[in-house]
Amino acid sequence: MGLTLTEKILKAHVVDGEFVKGSEIGIRIDQTLTQDATGTMAYLEYEAMGVPRVKTERSVAYIDHNTLQSGFENADDHRFIGSVAKKHGIYFSRPGNGICHQVHLERFGVPGKTLIGSDSHTPTGGGIGMIAIGAGGLDVAVAMGGGAYYITYPKIVKVELKGKLSPWVAAKDVILEVLRRMSVKGGVGKVIEYCGEGVKSLSVPERATITNMGAELGATTSIFPSDEVTLEFLKAQERAEAWQELKADEDAVYDEELVIDLSSLAPMAACPHSPDNIKSSEELAGMKIDQVCIGSCTNSSLMDMMKVAYILKGKTVHPDVSLSIAPGSKQVLNMLAKNGALSDMIDAGARILESACGPCIGMGQSPNSKGISLRTFNRNFEGRSGTKDGQIYLVSPETAAASAIAGVFTDPRTLGDMPKFQLPEVFEINDNMIVPPASEEEMDSVEILRGPNIKPYPETAPLAEDIACKVSLKVGDNITTDHIMPAGAKILPLRSNIPAISKHCFTVCDEAFPERAKALGKSIIVGGANYGQGSSREHAALAPLYLGVKAVVVKSFARIHRANLINAGILPLTFVNEADYDKIDQGDDIEILGVRKAVSEGTVQLTLTDKTKGLEIPLLCELTGRTRDIMLAGGLLDYTREALK
Ligand code: MIC
Ligand code: SF4
Numbered sequence: 001m002g003l004t005l006t007e008k009i010l011k012a013h014v015v016d017g018e019f020v021k022g023s024e025i026g027i028r029i030d031q032t033l034t035q036d037a038t039g040t041m042a043y044l045e046y047e048a049m050g051v052p053r054v055k056t057e058r059s060v061a062y063i064d065h066n067t068l069q070s071g072f073e074n075a076d077d078h079r080f081i082g083s084v085a086k087k088h089g090i091y092f093s094r095p096g097n098g099i100c101h102q103v104h105l106e107r108f109g110v111p112g113k114t115l116i117g118s119d120s121h122t123p124t125g126g127g128i129g130m131i132a133i134g135a136g137g138l139d140v141a142v143a144m145g146g147g148a149y150y151i152t153y154p155k156i157v158k159v160e161l162k163g164k165l166s167p168w169v170a171a172k173d174v175i176l177e178v179l180r181r182m183s184v185k186g187g188v189g190k191v192i193e194y195c196g197e198g199v200k201s202l203s204v205p206e207r208a209t210i211t212n213m214g215a216e217l218g219a220t221t222s223i224f225p226s227d228e229v230t231l232e233f234l235k236a237q238e239r240a241e242a243w244q245e246l247k248a249d250e251d252a253v254y255d256e257e258l259v260i261d262l263s264s265l266a267p268m269a270a271c272p273h274s275p276d277n278i279k280s281s282e283e284l285a286g287m288k289i290d291q292v293c294i295g296s297c298t299n300s301s302l303m304d305m306m307k308v309a310y311i312l313k314g315k316t317v318h319p320d321v322s323l324s325i326a327p328g329s330k331q332v333l334n335m336l337a338k339n340g341a342l343s344d345m346i347d348a349g350a351r352i353l354e355s356a357c358g359p360c361i362g363m364g365q366s367p368n369s370k371g372i373s374l375r376t377f378n379r380n381f382e383g384r385s386g387t388k389d390g391q392i393y394l395v396s397p398e399t400a401a402a403s404a405i406a407g408v409f410t411d412p413r414t415l416g417d418m419p420k421f422q423l424p425e426v427f428e429i430n431d432n433m434i435v436p437p438a439s440e441e442e443m444d445s446v447e448i449l450r451g452p453n454i455k456p457y458p459e460t461a462p463l464a465e466d467i468a469c470k471v472s473l474k475v476g477d478n479i480t481t482d483h484i485m486p487a488g489a490k491i492l493p494l495r496s497n498i499p500a501i502s503k504h505c506f507t508v509c510d511e512a513f514p515e516r517a518k519a520l521g522k523s524i525i526v527g528g529a530n531y532g533q534g535s536s537r538e539h540a541a542l543a544p545l546y547l548g549v550k551a552v553v554v555k556s557f558a559r560i561h562r563a564n565l566i567n568a569g570i571l572p573l574t575f576v577n578e579a580d581y582d583k584i585d586q587g588d589d590i591e592i593l594g595v596r597k598a599v600s601e602g603t604v605q606l607t608l609t610d611k612t613k614g615l616e617i618p619l620l621c622e623l624t625g626r627t628r629d630i631m632l633a634g635g636l637l638d639y640t641r642e643a644l645k
Contacts (some may be wrong), residue, residue: 002249004156005223006191009131009246013114013363015148021155021187021255024624026148027131030113031058032140035100037065037361037487038118038537040077040496042137043084044457046144049640053089053443055146058108061085062093062100066492067356073493074449077184081498082435086285089437090144097433098329098355100642101297106331107431110242111226116140116149120215120536120560121297121378126140127208129226129246131191134203134215136538136564138636147640150626155190158254161198163263167418168411170396171206172299172376175213176268177260180278183359184478185530187217188559190255194224195248198262203423204233205301213296213378216275218533218558267411269374270394271380281399281411284345291373292323292404294395295353295395296360299376300328302335304397306421309341310346311401311412318407324365326353348405362386362488374400374409376536379483381534383508386489411546454496458546460569460634463599467550467571467592472523473506473513474586479527480534484507485543487535495539502543526584527554534563541568545635551592553608553619555581566627569635571595573606576618588612592619599623599631 003011011019014071016026032054034042039061061081066074080096085092093103100117102123111116111129117123118137125132135149143149159178165171178192194207209226214222224230225247234243242349267281288616294300294308305327317323326344327333334356336342346352359365360377366386367373373392374386380392394602395403438446456606475483485491485501486508517523525544531554532540541564544552551571555578565572573592575581584590589611598621600608608617623631633639 002251004252029143031115033117046141051145054144060091063095073453102328123221124212126211126223155255157256171209174397179276187219192222284409287409290371295326296377298378308401309344313344323404326352389572405529443561469522474526477528481540484540505543529555533558568635
């Protein structure tokens with residue numbers, strides 16, 4: 001029986017576990033990446049493990065999220081990460097060099113390698129044929145130390161692409177179509193593998209747009225084959241030696257199949273407040289807009305920017321619209337500057353931002369009250385833009401630029417003929433903003449620079465015998481990590497200070513939660529389906545840990561967040577009967593007896609006694625051998641420390 005591309009790469013990297021569907025496997029990690037908002041914590045954890053030099057082939061620390069430095073905190077964190085990188089064998093991409101995923105694709109991605117990153121959009125690397133997975137910072141720290149990364153052997157979905165995109169229809173519309181069909185829960189436990197003749201018509205950056213936003217499906221990752229198009233891209237980045245051909249076997253067997261005829265697609269948008277809330281451009285055409293933001297790791301490649309510049313050339317941004325553009329990397333920005341496209345954007349009235357995440361993570365450019373904002377980004381969760389009632393629509397750069405001129409939602413196909421946009425034969429190569437680590441001889445003398453905002457990892461304790469406490473919070477379905485641990489310009493600077501950041505935990509849902517949880521000392525949270533979707537930020541587990549949350553009981557979990565809870569020593573439990581969710585309320589007194597015994601013996605079923613209601617509710621505690629040990633130890637840090645002893 002033939003193998004899928006995913007299986008081929010996983011098989012070449014598996015170091016632990018049985019290579020059978022549904023079981024947990026440990027894979028060797030070739031490359032890691034971190035960004036600054038998750039990086040400080042990841043490096044504090046790495047330091048706590050005591051491994052002098054990273055054991056990966058390539059580890060890179062990027063600064064791209066917290067670049068709005070309105071106090072000392074962010075700049076201190078940047079210095080800290082820079083110094084840790086230098087000391088421990090990690091490349092350091094300085095602020096201004098670009099968004100981690102865009103730069104990694106350009107300068108470091110290698111077909112057939114494994115990459116984990118402390119950012120949920122790490123699957124961008126799937127565009128170049130990598131198995132690239134988003135993970136919690138602690139998992140990345142362990143991988144840097146040479147440890148395996150554990151995933152459930154995924155289901156593999158074949159997405160066969162047929163035909164070719166029509167003019168002005170974009171890669172963004174392809175992934176929006178996949179989201180329309182599969183929903184934000186549809187990818188959980190799955191890898192999305194693209195194939196078919198339509199693949200050839202998509203450049204590497206276009207493929208990366210699709211794999212990037214595959215994160216919004218909840219998928220483990222997404223991947224494209226490595227072919228001639230991949231080789232052309234790598235040649236243009238002067239990295240042809242990194243190329244190898246990679247594709248699935250003809251007779252590979254998939255768990256699910258989807259066929260998309262690229263030529264039948266039309267521009268569309270994800271409407272507020274979910275990336276799978278898709279409407280066609282026909283339904284939205286003519287809607288008045290207030291803001292357009294172009295950029296983010298989904299759509300900030302040179303080609304995206306060239307199309308935008310072409311649409312803007314000789315025009316003026318509509319008087320009622322604010323247009324901001326953040327090219328994805330220094331390479332992109334510099335090439336736009338040299339070929340004149342930047343001038344076309346500036347002439348049209350675009351507000352040019354630095355090459356960073358910027359508005360995508362609420363770092364500035366929040367829309368006006370109730371403002372309608374078209375963005376080329378990947379997430380439109382409520383409040384993420386920084387304006388609680390902001391209405392965010394996710395669209396392609398083509399749709400964004402055409403709408404910015406018209407002042408209303410505009411189908412870019414109304415622009416007439418589309419010229420042929422082609423990737424350059426050679427990109428502008430200048431890695432002077434990527435600082436290599438100190439040599440083995442010099443590393444010991446590198447001093448770590450720690451600012452006062454950097455506080456240690458919260459205290460953990462081995463898993464208790466019983467859990468007896470109150471329900472401190474009850475929330476509904478599709479709770480995102482932006483609800484649990486909001487980001488934005490005010491809160492992000494606190495990413496290396498758990499006591500301070502936990503004051504904002506869940507405040508989007510309930511202002512009083514942090515105080516209440518702290519006062520209770522110990523509590524559990526109850527939630528609905530797909531709990532913890534979105535970002536990989538482990539702060540969404542570390543803040544609850546600090547606030548005394550012992551277990552989270554939900555209908556179902558999103559993958560990375562569930563792993564982060566386990567890593568933090570918080571027990572992830574699910575209802576046996578989803579209807580029981582309705583029976584338990586915030587404030588109820590509960591008891592789950594024999595938790596430690598059950599976890600150590602591998603008992604799957606536990607009983608929650610709701611003492612307030614006089615009810616018994618059956619729960620599932622589905623942990624594998626390794627995750628059971630992690631839970632018993634009080635989290636991955638304690639477990640790893642033990643293992644290294
Ligand atoms: C995001 O897009 O939500 C982020 C900010 O990049 C996060 C990481 C973070 O919260 O720091 C992610 O996607 O993992
Ligand atoms: Fe940055 Fe936004 Fe991409 Fe997250 S999704 S890495 S915040 S650009």
